[in-house]
Amino acid sequence: MAAVSSSSLAQSGLNGGKPIITYNTYGPLPTIKTQTPPSFPGGEDKLNAFVLWQIEEAETSLKLGRKTWLTATLDGTGKVTELVPTYDSDPTLKKEVAEVVTSMPRWNPGTINGKGVETKFQFLLRR
Template identity: 30%
Template sequence: MKRGKQTCRILKEIRRQIAEANDIDFITSECQYQGDCLGTCPKCEAEVRYLEKQLLSRQRAGLSIKTVGVSLGLSAALGSSALYGQETAKDSLDKSPSQIEVAGKKSHARADSLTSVKSADTLILQKEDGLFGMVEASPTFPGGQKALFDYIKNNFEYPKNPPSLSGRIIIQILITKKGEITDAKIVRGIHPDYDKEALRVIANMPQWKPGTLNGKPVDVKYSIPVIFRAKQE
């Protein structure tokens, strides 16, 4: 089962890279599947179906499809059963929105109409002597992923006179073993005012349920990307 979970994480990262290479809004969430699996869980299978649908739409629109080189090698090594897993259960990606609209004040929200929020896929355990490894259970926001989206959507306030821009802000935080948010910093910014507001919103989040390793709470680094798309004139 340990190997299955590790394979699941690797494939999840591959899907994220393919989505990013093709400019597809894509949300991944932590695996909650209990039991011995072939490397994917029902939610992961839903992610695969969503990604396939989006890639097919791009192809039908005459757009080129970009692939991630590492995925081809892993596909051959793991086989299709590892990529797609067992039969799909009731879980559906439709329950996890792939695009979140963040509405600022009407007078300020004209330049940017949509903001997507993606959950982090890579979680790194932090030890005193540096990076340690992967956690077995990732931290969770109170109420789950949708509640995190709603929190950012409802609390982000567009700066006055925002420039018309598109881009991604990546905020890295440390979620302590007590679930507290510390060390919030911008890893990738798009505009000083937007970066500052994103930091404010993230730094004021309520306590999370901490990540665990071997059944014990641990400090975990977590990245939250927020994507802005400028309104098309």
């Protein structure tokens, strides 16, 4: 039986766990990738309340299920560019949810290495 140290085990992830080194004219640069997901101001409970309130204020009466999944697409500044039901194909629901985008405040954007990036955020709308 061979002895194996923890440092010799392969790690999963980017490049099979091997470090990625980027070079410039001065030599190697460390590559640090920090990521943060987007977030609604006030958290997911406030997001849920905001979307439900907007749908209830709509002109058409809409019956939502107890649980509805929505997918938000955000640009690098935190502006919601699209909001769609994830699994439901009801055209009335799609229309009403799309109209929520116009009144939605800016979110804290998703970032990679401190820069805002376009992201998709899926969340559960609970009644």
